[in-house]
Amino acid sequence: MVKKINNPLKIDYRNGIIEDRLLQVRNFKNVNTPRLINVWGIEIEPRESKKVIELIRSDFQKNDPISLRHLKRIRKNVQTSTLEVVLCSREYISDKDDMDKKLKSFWGGAKEYRLRDDIKVPEFAPSTKELNNAWSIEYWPLIWNGNPNDQILNDYKINIEEVRNELSRVSALSMKMTAAGKLFPIASVFVDSSRRRKRVVVEDGRNCENSLPIDHSVMVGIRTVGERLRDDEDEDSSAYLCLDYDVYLTHEPCSMCSMALIHSRVRRVVFLAEMQRTGSLKITSGDGYCMNDSKQLNSTYQAFQWIGKEYPVGPVDQDVCC
Ligand SMILES: [Zn+2]
Structure with missing residues (x-):
C-alpha cells in the first residue's frame, strides 16, 4: 500500500480516472446503499x-x-x-x-x-461524510476516514505502458477485421499477468462459418485459455480458468460474457468502446447491471474504460452483444 502522495500514477480521485485515461467502472449505487x-x-x-x-x-x-x-x-x-x-x-x-x-x-x-x-x-463505509453521519445515527456509529474508494483507487497496481500495448494490439486487430469486411470486428486479449504465460489474442467467433451465436470474443478467449491449460501438463486443471488474468477488449462485454469473466476469476477488464444498449459493466449501459461489481455475486473484478481516442475500434451495431 503506497501513500497517496507517493503513488506514481496520476489519479483523479473525484472522477475515478487514472492517468487521464482509465475510467474506473464501479457500481456506486451499491456503495451508498447500506448492506x-x-x-x-x-x-x-x-x-x-x-x-x-x-x-x-x-x-x-x-x-x-x-x-x-x-x-x-x-x-x-x-x-x-x-x-x-x-x-x-x-x-x-x-x-x-x-x-x-x-x-x-x-x-x-x-x-x-x-x-x-x-x-x-x-x-462498509459510504462514500460521503453526510451519509456516514446518517448511517451512524440509523445503524451504528461509524468512523469517517474519507471516501473508501480513494483507497481502492490508490491500491490499483497498473502498468500503464502494458495497458497501452495490449489496447493497441486489440485495436489494430479490430481495424484489420473491419478492413477485411468482417461483421463483428470485436477482439480480446487475455494476459496472465502473474505467471507470464503467453498471451491469448482472439477475434469474435461469429465471423466464421459454422460458428455458434454465443461465440463472442470473450467466450472464445476463455475457451482458448482453457484449452491451453488442458494441454499443459504442469498446470492444475481444476483451478479457475483465468485466475488473475487481465483482459483487454475492444467493446464493453454483454451480460453473458461479463458473467463468464466472473466465473473464470479474471482480475481486471479494460475495454475501449462502451455498448450503451448491450453492455453489462457501466451503470449507464444496458440494464445497469455493473456485473463486475455486484454484491449479489460471489466474486468481482476490476473494470476500466479507456477514455482516450488513441485506440480506434471497428464499428458494431449498438444492438449487438459483444
Ligand atoms: Zn458477449
Whole structure:
C-alpha cells in the first residue's frame, strides 16, 4: 500500500480516472446503499471496557475476515448506563456456544455478561461524510476516514505502458477485421499477468462459418485459455480458468460474457468502446447491471474504460452483444 502522495500514477480521485485515461467502472449505487451484516455484541459496565478492548485487539481485529475498522467499537446505552461493544462478525464466529466459550475463557469463567446477537451494522463505509453521519445515527456509529474508494483507487497496481500495448494490439486487430469486411470486428486479449504465460489474442467467433451465436470474443478467449491449460501438463486443471488474468477488449462485454469473466476469476477488464444498449459493466449501459461489481455475486473484478481516442475500434451495431 503506497501513500497517496507517493503513488506514481496520476489519479483523479473525484472522477475515478487514472492517468487521464482509465475510467474506473464501479457500481456506486451499491456503495451508498447500506448492506447490513450481523455481528456479535456485548453489554458491559464502563469499567470493563479496557479489558474488552484487549480481547478485540488480541483476537477479533486480527482474525475476523470482515474488516470492521470503519465502526466505532463502543457506544453508550444512555438508558442503562452500560456500554454496547461490537466484538466480531458472525462470519468469524457463527455459533453462540463457540462465542460463549471464547468469552468464558477470556474472563476465566466467573464473569456475567450479556451477549447480544441482535446488532446489525453496515458492512462498509459510504462514500460521503453526510451519509456516514446518517448511517451512524440509523445503524451504528461509524468512523469517517474519507471516501473508501480513494483507497481502492490508490491500491490499483497498473502498468500503464502494458495497458497501452495490449489496447493497441486489440485495436489494430479490430481495424484489420473491419478492413477485411468482417461483421463483428470485436477482439480480446487475455494476459496472465502473474505467471507470464503467453498471451491469448482472439477475434469474435461469429465471423466464421459454422460458428455458434454465443461465440463472442470473450467466450472464445476463455475457451482458448482453457484449452491451453488442458494441454499443459504442469498446470492444475481444476483451478479457475483465468485466475488473475487481465483482459483487454475492444467493446464493453454483454451480460453473458461479463458473467463468464466472473466465473473464470479474471482480475481486471479494460475495454475501449462502451455498448450503451448491450453492455453489462457501466451503470449507464444496458440494464445497469455493473456485473463486475455486484454484491449479489460471489466474486468481482476490476473494470476500466479507456477514455482516450488513441485506440480506434471497428464499428458494431449498438444492438449487438459483444
Ligand atoms: Zn458477449
